[in-house]
Amino acid sequence: MGLLDSSGDLSAEMEVDAFRRLFPLRYYERHLAESIRPDGRPLGRARDTTVALGAVSSADGSALAKIGSTTMLAAIKMEVMTPSAESPDEGCIAIEFHMPPICSPIVRPGRPAEAAVVVSKQLSDTILSSGMIDLKELALVSGKAAWMAYLDIYCLDADGALFDAALLSAVAAFSHCKHLSPFLIVPTSYTLLLSLIHVSARYSLAVQIPVVSVNDKGKIVAFTEEGDGRKLEKEAVNKEKIKLTLGSIPFSLTCALHKKYILADPTSEEESIMETLVTVVMDSSDRLVSFYKPGGPALAYTSLVTDCVALTRHRMKELEKILDEAFSGMEVD
Amino acid sequence: METDRKDGRTPNQLRPLKCSRNILHRAHGSASWSQGETKVLAAVYGPKAGTKKNEDPEKACIEVIWKPKTGQIGKAEKECEMIMKKTIQSICLLTINPNTTTSVIVQVVNDDGALLPCAINAACAALVDAGIPLKHLAVAICCCVAEEGSVVLDPTNVIEFVFGQQMRGFAYLVFPNSALSALPEGSYLVNGEPLEHGIITSVTHGVMSVDEYLKCVDRGRAACAKLSGFLRNSLQKSQFPSDTSSKAA
Numbered sequence: 001m002g003l004l005d006s007s008g009d010l011s012a013e014m015e016v017d018a019f020r021r022l023f024p025l026r027y028y029e030r031h032l033a034e035s036i037r038p039d040g041r042p043l044g045r046a047r048d049t050t051v052a053l054g055a056v057s058s059a060d061g062s063a064l065a066k067i068g069s070t071t072m073l074a075a076i077k078m079e080v081m082t083p084s085a086e087s088p089d090e091g092c093i094a095i096e097f098h099m100p101p102i103c104s105p106i107v108r109p110g111r112p113a114e115a116a117v118v119v120s121k122q123l124s125d126t127i128l129s130s131g132m133i134d135l136k137e138l139a140l141v142s143g144k145a146a147w148m149a150y151l152d153i154y155c156l157d158a159d160g161a162l163f164d165a166a167l168l169s170a171v172a173a174f175s176h177c178k179h180l181s182p183f184l185i186v187p188t189s190y191t192l193l194l195s196l197i198h199v200s201a202r203y204s205l206a207v208q209i210p211v212v213s214v215n216d217k218g219k220i221v222a223f224t225e226e227g228d229g230r231k232l233e234k235e236a237v238n239k240e241k242i243k244l245t246l247g248s249i250p251f252s253l254t255c256a257l258h259k260k261y262i263l264a265d266p267t268s269e270e271e272s273i274m275e276t277l278v279t280v281v282m283d284s285s286d287r288l289v290s291f292y293k294p295g296g297p298a299l300a301y302t303s304l305v306t307d308c309v310a311l312t313r314h315r316m317k318e319l320e321k322i323l324d325e326a327f328s329g330m331e332v333d
Numbered sequence: 334m335e336t337d338r339k340d341g342r343t344p345n346q347l348r349p350l351k352c353s354r355n356i357l358h359r360a361h362g363s364a365s366w367s368q369g370e371t372k373v374l375a376a377v378y379g380p381k382a383g384t385k386k387n388e389d390p391e392k393a394c395i396e397v398i399w400k401p402k403t404g405q406i407g408k409a410e411k412e413c414e415m416i417m418k419k420t421i422q423s424i425c426l427l428t429i430n431p432n433t434t435t436s437v438i439v440q441v442v443n444d445d446g447a448l449l450p451c452a453i454n455a456a457c458a459a460l461v462d463a464g465i466p467l468k469h470l471a472v473a474i475c476c477c478v479a480e481e482g483s484v485v486l487d488p489t490n491v492i493e494f495v496f497g498q499q500m501r502g503f504a505y506l507v508f509p510n511s512a513l514s515a516l517p518e519g520s521y522l523v524n525g526e527p528l529e530h531g532i533i534t535s536v537t538h539g540v541m542s543v544d545e546y547l548k549c550v551d552r553g554r555a556a557c558a559k560l561s562g563f564l565r566n567s568l569q570k571s572q573f574p575s576d577t578s579s580k581a582a
Contacts, residue, residue, distance in 0.1 A: 106387060117408050118412050120408060121409060121411070121412045122412070129502070129539050129540060130540060131540065275419075275422075283540070286542075287541065287543075288537070288540070288541055288546050289537075291535050292535065292536055292537070293532060293533075293535045293536075294419045294536070295416065295419030295420035295421070295422060295423045295507075295533055295534045296419055296423050296533075299509070299533060300532040305547065306547075309543050
């Protein structure tokens with residue numbers, strides 16, 4: 001880099017776009033000195049966020065979340081499986097984050113992007129340690145059957161703050177997710193029947209989970225509609241769908257640190273220039289679920305930690321409002 | 334209320350530390366670091382010519398390979414690799430050898446709690462052994478938050494999950510090492526705080542309140558100052574393969 005002169009730099013002589021490409025850091029610093037970013041946002045403001053529930057009709061719960069241009073699609077499928085021996089009363093959640101090549105020019109088919117693996121692990125850790133889902137609620141028959149929720153999140157457009165958008169879509173999908181209420185029918189003396197009523201899509205948004213039962217050998221089999229001769233109190237059964245009760249919901253905010261500036265919700269361009277990122281996850285009872293700073297040239301002093309936490313609290317209120325609106329919009333339909 | 338730990342340590346006491354350098358003769362730099370039963374071996378090869386595909390050729394590139402003790406490489410190992418890579422990138426002077434790659438290979442010998450901090454300490458000692466130019470060293474510690482809010486340093490796996498009180502959460506913190514300088518006090522301050530108060534890396538698991546986290550950071554800093562002293566001592570000893578150990582109290 002030959003031209004070191006900062007006051008008489010080339011900005012007067014070349015086009016803005018060229019300057020942005022050639023000297024990205026100086027371009028940003030010129031903006032930061034005026035406390036604004038190139039897209040017009042003040043330093044502490046996040047991009048426009050929207051959440052749409054029920055984007056995937058075949059899934060048990062789904063949501064599409066957009067933060068600025070970053071788009072995440074989350075879908076939940078629920079399956080019955082046998083719980084593990086160490087926790088016979090608990091269900092299970094499997095979280096997978098995918099970055100298909102559509103989302104970004106740096107992702108190629110075949111090799112999963114490094115970011116995908118890390119965000120996937122971070123998401124599982126955050127969702128499981130925040131206590132949002134009580135795994136005991138997913139249990140059906142102790143030791144024999146429990147729900148397993150497969151949460152898949154697809155990144156459709158990667159433009160910075162991937163973890164934030166992924167967490168938001170996961171939370172929205174879980175709050176949209178409905179599963180059927182299980183009940184134990186009075187069995188004949190030789191079998192233990194576990195039936196899940198098939199709720200018609202005519203009068204609800206709910207899922208269509210096939211009726212399953214546990215036969216003599218302990219295997220889960222599909223239950224045919226015509227009935228198989230066993231006593232079934234189909235009419236008296238509780239036809240309600242049960243929503244997953246969510247504990248305290250985690251919300252996150254990613255900030256980029258550069259010298260003494262904190263930029264909330266960076267775009268992918270900002271992330272690549274300012275290499276230090278901090279992700280703060282807080283839940284609705286004001287507890288810190290995660291403070292994640294994976295290295296980076298800028299160091300985080302105590303004042304910076306408290307500033308990031310304050311920005312996250314502010315963002316949490318915005319996100320709670322957005323989720324509430326999305327949810328009440330869904331109910332009306 | 335003082336928590337009495339299973340191995341008789343006070344909450345602020347670290348496990349016995351051991352650091353050896355130059356143990357692998359083919360590697361350009363190597364070190365082993367153990368804290369109590371947790372032991373990690375780190376080797377450094379580099380700088381080698383060329384950078385990896387998507388990396389900036391104007392800077393040196395750091396590559397970290399994490400080898401677990403047993404089992405296949407999965408997401409947890411990839412995450413550890415990414416965290417270590419970013420931590421090491423922040424302490425290396427990347428502009429000195431542009432367009433080169435330095436590989437750091439971490440082999441877990443035994444895992445008994447606080448594995449990632451142990452690995453970062455080992456990698457740092459290995460980098461010094463290899464002679465890679467660094468801005469400062471990185472010292473890492475694990476702090477645990479117990480049920481009633483007290484902070485416990487350097488937990489073992491047993492204490493984390495089995496011992497009487499359930500640990501609510503823990504944090505891995507990495508700080509720069511404390512500086513020993515001939516210059517007067519004020520010259521190293523950044524925003525009024527000395528350089529070693531800044532957090533290079535922080536990874537938390539479990540839920541805690543913001544105040545508890547800040548308490549962890551304070552205790553972590555104090556412990557890292559002691560760790561820095563130990564690291565400086567052990568690195569200053571002779572270059573021939575030697576074992577140095579100390580019980581940090």
